[in-house]
Amino acid sequence: MVTIYILLLFVIIASIIAVETRKLLSAVICIGAVGFGGSLLFLFLRAPDIAITQIVVEVLGLIILIRATISRDVTFISGDREFFGMVVSIVILLVITVAGIRVLGTLPAFGTPIISQVSDAASNTYIKEGLAKTGAANIVSSVILDFRAYDTLGEATVLFTSIIGAMVILRKKSRKLLEEPQE
Amino acid sequence: MNGMTVIVKTVSSWVKLLIFLFGIYIIIFGHLTPGGGFAGGVILASSYILLMLAFGRNFAEENLSFGWASKLDCVGALMFAALALCGLFYGGAYFFWNFIQQRYMSEGDNVLKLVSAGTIPLANIAIGLKVMTSLFLVTLVLSTFRLDGTVKEKE
Numbered sequence: 001m002v003t004i005y006i007l008l009l010f011v012i013i014a015s016i017i018a019v020e021t022r023k024l025l026s027a028v029i030c031i032g033a034v035g036f037g038g039s040l041l042f043l044f045l046r047a048p049d050i051a052i053t054q055i056v057v058e059v060l061g062l063i064i065l066i067r068a069t070i071s072r073d074v075t076f077i078s079g080d081r082e083f084f085g086m087v088v089s090i091v092i093l094l095v096i097t098v099a100g101i102r103v104l105g106t107l108p109a110f111g112t113p114i115i116s117q118v119s120d121a122a123s124n125t126y127i128k129e130g131l132a133k134t135g136a137a138n139i140v141s142s143v144i145l146d147f148r149a150y151d152t153l154g155e156a157t158v159l160f161t162s163i164i165g166a167m168v169i170l171r172k173k174s175r176k177l178l179e180e181p182q183e
Numbered sequence: 184m185n186g187m188t189v190i191v192k193t194v195s196s197w198v199k200l201l202i203f204l205f206g207i208y209i210i211i212f213g214h215l216t217p218g219g220g221f222a223g224g225v226i227l228a229s230s231y232i233l234l235m236l237a238f239g240r241n242f243a244e245e246n247l248s249f250g251w252a253s254k255l256d257c258v259g260a261l262m263f264a265a266l267a268l269c270g271l272f273y274g275g276a277y278f279f280w281n282f283i284q285q286r287y288m289s290e291g292d293n294v295l296k297l298v299s300a301g302t303i304p305l306a307n308i309a310i311g312l313k314v315m316t317s318l319f320l321v322t323l324v325l326s327t328f329r330l331d332g333t334v335k336e337k338e
Contacts, residue, residue, distance in 0.1 A: 146303060
């Protein structure tokens with residue numbers, strides 16, 4: 001429980017910095033920190049699938065945002081700071097490698113379901129009580145539209161966002177053209 | 184941009200109705216057989232996209248105009264949210280409580296019937312509506328606006 005509160009504090013501080021900072025690139029990096037903190041939160045709240053989704057979306061969004069802002073806001077790094085940055089990145093890479101190897105060691109063997117190892121896994125409940133609680137013969141439907149419908153609400157919003165994204169990217173000045181069609 | 188050849192037009196005018204019906208089947212039987220709102224919505228959208236590819240953008244837009252598509256999109260989203268709020272206010276303590284199943288249907292009574300599973304078929308219909316119109320709108324937007332920001336002229 002304490003880790004969740006610490007992560008929550010980290011996310012809140014990072015989002016405050018993202019709003020208050022002057023530099024665009026720093027704001028983008030702070031947004032990335034918020035996203036990765038959120039994915040860690042999901043991991044500690046025992047929702048690993050959402051954590052994976054969050055990380056994938058966060059990495060993609062961060063790359064796109066940095067690519068979009070880096071031409072407007074360039075900071076040059078030289079001398080000692082370059083060496084310092086290299087040391088920091090090597091240390092972070094080592095930590096991630098060690099952690100990844102240890103995580104891979106705790107995974108169940110290939111082919112064995114996780115229900116057989118964790119007795120109070122959520123998927124156990126879905127299989128045992130899915131039919132009685134929802135009445136749907138298709139258990140996939142009963143999971144995505146009843147037990148985890150909140151997730152589906154978010155997924156439906158993704159489509160809405162995709163339309164907005166397509167329109168924003170493609171129409172630069174077409175709103176003016178739509179208002180006054182004849183030039 | 185008047186579409187493709189006569190062969191493509193003839194075949195797609197026969198096939199479009201079957202695709203549409205199949206999409207509706209996938210959505211309505213989503214709680215009994217594999218499928219559901221997302222898959223059925225994509226199939227429904229593909230019938231409209233087939234129209235758009237074969238007969239040109241203007242023909243597809245006469246069948247399902249931009250305004251109607253966005254209205255149906257909003258209807259789907261609001262229906263889904265309304266189901267969630269109904270679960271919240273009908274005595275259940277949380278979002279997306281399956282209030283029809285818990286209140287008005289007894290346990291395991293009508294399994295494998297079309298009318299079963301409470302709010303799940305309704306949610307499937309809402310999601311199908313939303314996915315269909317959203318994909319149609321994305322394709323329409325991508326084919327309408329050029330990359331330099333100008334609108335392609337209607338021919």
